[in-house]
Amino acid sequence: MLKIRLARAWKKNSPFFRLVLTEDSAAAKHGYKEILGFFNPMTKEFKINDLDKIKKYISNGAQFSERVVKLMKMNDISL
Numbered sequence: 420m421l422k423i424r425l426a427r428a429w430k431k432n433s434p435f436f437r438l439v440l441t442e443d444s445a446a447a448k449h450g451y452k453e454i455l456g457f458f459n460p461m462t463k464e465f466k467i468n469d470l471d472k473i474k475k476y477i478s479n480g481a482q483f484s485e486r487v488v489k490l491m492k493m494n495d496i497s498l
Contacts, residue, residue, distance in 0.1 A: 421476060424456060424484035426451060434460050438467065438487065440476060458490060465494050474498055 420443045425436040431492060436458040439451035456467040467473060477483075483491070491497070 421452075421479075421481035422484060423455065423473065423476065423481055423487055425486055428457075436460070440481065465490050467496065470498075472498075 421440055422443045423438065423440055426439045426441070428432070435452050437451075438456035438492040440453045440455055441451040443468065446462070453472075455469070455473055455497050458465045
C-alpha cells in the first residue's frame, strides 16, 4: 500500500522534512517514489508542490500518515 508521509532530510540540528510518496513497508528516507512537498518545523512552513498529483494518488488508494493529516488541517488544506 502506498502512503504519503514525511521523510527527514538535511543535517543534524537543522530539521527539514520532505512530503514523500512511499511504500508502507519501505523506509521513508531512502525508498520514496516521489517528492510531493516539504515541511520546515523551524519556520512552520508547509508546502505542497502539486495538489492534483496528491488527489490522483489518493483516488488510486494511497493514504496519509497521521502527522500529514494534522499538518494539512493546521494549514487549511483539504482534499
